[in-house]
Amino acid sequence: MPTNDNQKSTFLKAFATPDIQLAIGLIAIIFMMIIPLHPIILDALLAVSITLGFLILLVSIYVTEPLHFSTFPTLLLIATLFRLGLNVATTRSILLDGGTGNVSNIVKSFGNFVVGGNYFVGFVIFAILVIINFVVITKGAGRVAEVGARFTLDAMPGKQMSIDADMNAGIIDREEAKHRRQKIEQEADFYGAMDGASKFVRGDAIAGIIITSINIIVGLLVGVLQHNMNFSQSAEIFTLLTVGDGLVSQIPALIISVAAGIVVTRANGDGALSNELSGQILLHPKAIYICSVLLALIALIPGLPFIPFLLLSIGCWFLGNFAKKETLRIQQEKIDANNKETNATTIDPDSIESLLQIDTLALEVGVGLIPLVDAQQDGEVLERIVSTRKQFAQDMGIIVPMIMVRDNIQLKPGEYQILLKGNPIANGTLMADYLLAMAPDDITDPIDGVSTKEPAYGLDAVWIKKSQKDEASFRGYTVVNCATVIVTHLTKVVQENAAALIGRQEVQNLVDGIKDQYPKVIEEAIGNTSTNINLGTVVKILQNLLNEGVSIKDLLTILETIADHCKNITNPDALTRYVRIALGRGIVGKYLSHEKSLVTTSLDRGVEDLLISGLHQHEDGSTSLNIDPEIAQRLLNNIADTMKRFDTRGTIPILMCGSRIRWDLKKIVNRFIPGLTVLAFDEIPSDLKTENIGIVTI
Numbered sequence: 039m040p041t042n043d044n045q046k047s048t049f050l051k052a053f054a055t056p057d058i059q060l061a062i063g064l065i066a067i068i069f070m071m072i073i074p075l076h077p078i079i080l081d082a083l084l085a086v087s088i089t090l091g092f093l094i095l096l097v098s099i100y101v102t103e104p105l106h107f108s109t110f111p112t113l114l115l116i117a118t119l120f121r122l123g124l125n126v127a128t129t130r131s132i133l134l135d136g137g138t139g140n141v142s143n144i145v146k147s148f149g150n151f152v153v154g155g156n157y158f159v160g161f162v163i164f165a166i167l168v169i170i171n172f173v174v175i176t177k178g179a180g181r182v183a184e185v186g187a188r189f190t191l192d193a194m195p196g197k198q199m200s201i202d203a204d205m206n207a208g209i210i211d212r213e214e215a216k217h218r219r220q221k222i223e224q225e226a227d228f229y230g231a232m233d234g235a236s237k238f239v240r241g242d243a244i245a246g247i248i249i250t251s252i253n254i255i256v257g258l259l260v261g262v263l264q265h266n267m268n269f270s271q272s273a274e275i276f277t278l279l280t281v282g283d284g285l286v287s288q289i290p291a292l293i294i295s296v297a298a299g300i301v302v303t304r305a306n307g308d309g310a311l312s313n314e315l316s317g318q319i320l321l322h323p324k325a326i327y328i329c330s331v332l333l334a335l336i337a338l339i340p341g342l343p344f345i346p347f348l349l350l351s352i353g354c355w356f357l358g359n360f361a362k363k364e365t366l367r368i369q370q371e372k373i374d375a376n377n378k379e380t381n382a383t384t385i386d387p388d389s390i391e392s393l394l395q396i397d398t399l400a401l402e403v404g405v406g407l408i409p410l411v412d413a414q415q416d417g418e419v420l421e422r423i424v425s426t427r428k429q430f431a432q433d434m435g436i437i438v439p440m441i442m443v444r445d446n447i448q449l450k451p452g453e454y455q456i457l458l459k460g461n462p463i464a465n466g467t468l469m470a471d472y473l474l475a476m477a478p479d480d481i482t483d484p485i486d487g488v489s490t491k492e493p494a495y496g497l498d499a500v501w502i503k504k505s506q507k508d509e510a511s512f513r514g515y516t517v518v519n520c521a522t523v524i525v526t527h528l529t530k531v532v533q534e535n536a537a538a539l540i541g542r543q544e545v546q547n548l549v550d551g552i553k554d555q556y557p558k559v560i561e562e563a564i565g566n567t568s569t570n571i572n573l574g575t576v577v578k579i580l581q582n583l584l585n586e587g588v589s590i591k592d593l594l595t596i597l598e599t600i601a602d603h604c605k606n607i608t609n610p611d612a613l614t615r616y617v618r619i620a621l622g623r624g625i626v627g628k629y630l631s632h633e634k635s636l637v638t639t640s641l642d643r644g645v646e647d648l649l650i651s652g653l654h655q656h657e658d659g660s661t662s663l664n665i666d667p668e669i670a671q672r673l674l675n676n677i678a679d680t681m682k683r684f685d686t687r688g689t690i691p692i693l694m695c696g697s698r699i700r701w702d703l704k705k706i707v708n709r710f711i712p713g714l715t716v717l718a719f720d721e722i723p724s725d726l727k728t729e730n731i732g733i734v735t736i
Contacts, residue, residue, distance in 0.1 A: 091290035098297040111231035148282035253280040323361035330354035406451030435591025466493030537581035562601035578610035663702035
């Protein structure tokens with residue numbers, strides 16, 4: 039007995055699952071077309087059909103975006119199939135039992151009460167409902183769904199690229215990016231499904247016309263031939279019941295079609311449709327006042343009903359007053375919210391902890407430059423800073439922290455400064471209402487303006503009026519606005535100080551980004567207890583690379599190289615040497631000439647041997663270069679003279695040397711010859727063509 043009880047319980051649980059219930063319901067709809075149903079059951083099912091229509095309509099009103107009702111296409115198919123099944127069942131009941139009156143009470147009511155017992159009027163109303171549903175609502179909703187599916191598919195590549203850019207820039211994480219991609223795919227699937235589902239409704243309308251026409255003809259024949267009625271009696275009974283049946287089926291169809299139109303035409307919102315409609319209409323009290331005046335004028339036209347238009351005019355006037363008060367209330371709420379936010383972000387003078395917070399990067403401007411950084415005044419600096427952060431993430435592989443932009447009354451009106459961890463590291467002075475024109479070296483026709491220096495690179499430039507822009511461009515000047523000057527300077531500062539922008543936490547975030555896909559690499563590079571490599575060592579290596587302008591976007595290769603050599607080498611400077619070799623193709627890629635070759639100079643063999651002999655290795659594995667000061671000065675002078683040969687080639691000056699001395703030579707050369715690139719021979723890919731245009735001797 040317990041076994042039988044358990045089996046019974048399992049059986050009941052199986053039928054309690056939603057998928058089994060749905061399957062049984064669909065099968066029941068099919069059998070409803072085959073098995074005759076009692077009028078009481080038909081009444082119940084017709085009531086369910088009408089209820090389902092109202093329920094779908096109300097849900098469509100309250101959804102905030104189409105994807106919140108993503109099951110609508112499937113539900114539309116089921117509802118259409120249900121109505122067609124009811125059409126078959128009621129048709130059987132009318133033709134078999136119409137003469138005796140034993141038919142659905144709902145069908146009788148719609149035939150008698152709704153159309154007043156006049157089957158001709160009922161047929162006209164039925165035809166109008168079908169036309170409204172078929173020609174207007176269904177066709178329009180289907181077109182919207184078709185266009186929505188097409189536009190969504192066309193926009194998918196751009197949206198996905200935008201998501202990837204936001205993820206690379208650190209604006210969103212991997213999970214959020216995955217969620218947004220899924221949402222884009224779901225939108226395309228939804229509109230495509232709605233485009234197909236609208237064909238069901240169109241077919242349902244056509245089927246309703248055909249079924250009703252057949253029922254009227256067959257009903258007349260059944261009444262005359264089988265029940266011995268005259269033509270008038272047969273038409274009064276069977277035609278009236280058929281029209282009532284058509285109305286019962288078309289009213290839910292019309293309701294669901296309206297719901298489909300609401301869903302596909304609904305843009306994403308923050309609330310229910312009723313709230314958005316009322317909120318958006320009440321935002322324009324002037325339009326409501328004008329409507330009130332127009333209605334009052336119409337009421338004065340002779341021959342038109344005075345009272346209805348006058349009452350509507352008065353109603354619109356009161357609605358306009360309400361809308362005006364509501365608009366003022368919303369504006370006041372926004373002001374209060376902004377004040378609250380400002381107060382929340384204001385530093386509490388009694389809070390000592392808040393004074394210890396330092397922004398990693400900050401841009402401070404004088405009062406004269408505030409319009410450039412204020413989005414409400416169409417300032418473009420903030421938007422371009424966001425684009426710069428995204429571009430820097432794609433190029434260099436690090437996420438630049440948020441750059442705080444604020445005004446500083448202690449600065450001159452046209453002055454700005456860039457701060458790194460609270461310390462000013464760059465500044466400039468602009469003329470806010472002017473443009474900066476930078477002249478090429480071979481300019482022969484200078485333009486009138488205020489002479490100055492471009493803040494980022496120190497180039498000769500002039501401030502010109504906006505009216506002189508076309509003339510300056512015609513003379514060969516490069517003309518930029520003040521926002522471009524600030525962003526260019528900020529970008530240069532970020533590039534030069536990229537190493538200072540990453541620490542242990544930032545590197546840990548980068549490592550976590552690839553840990554799920556390459557756990558073994560992370561384990562051997564950082565988590566290996568048999569070596570002394572830790573996160574701090576990886577940070578130092580990445581900082582070494584960034585200090586020399588090397589992208590760390592290929593973090594996997596960097597960690598693979600560390601894992602390969604960390605058992606024998608623990609010094610970060612020495613490990614950086616091997617990492618640079620692994621990244622060689624990417625390092626030299628930006629130095630190639632137009633002929634895709636690398637134009638370089640190199641050290642004389644005797645000079646290189648001299649430098650190698652001066653290397654001193656310390657206990658921690660680091661090295662230093664000790665050479666005679668006079669020899670060092672002579673070497674630097676000869677390097678500077680040799681680098682002049684690159685002026686005629688139009689390429690970046692590059693000095694080649696052995697990998698053993700590259701690091702220490704680079705530190706010495708950078709102090710006296712800024713901008714010189716020092717590469718090691720083994721960093722150059724073997725298949726890359728090189729051209730040596732000079733040898734440095736002593």
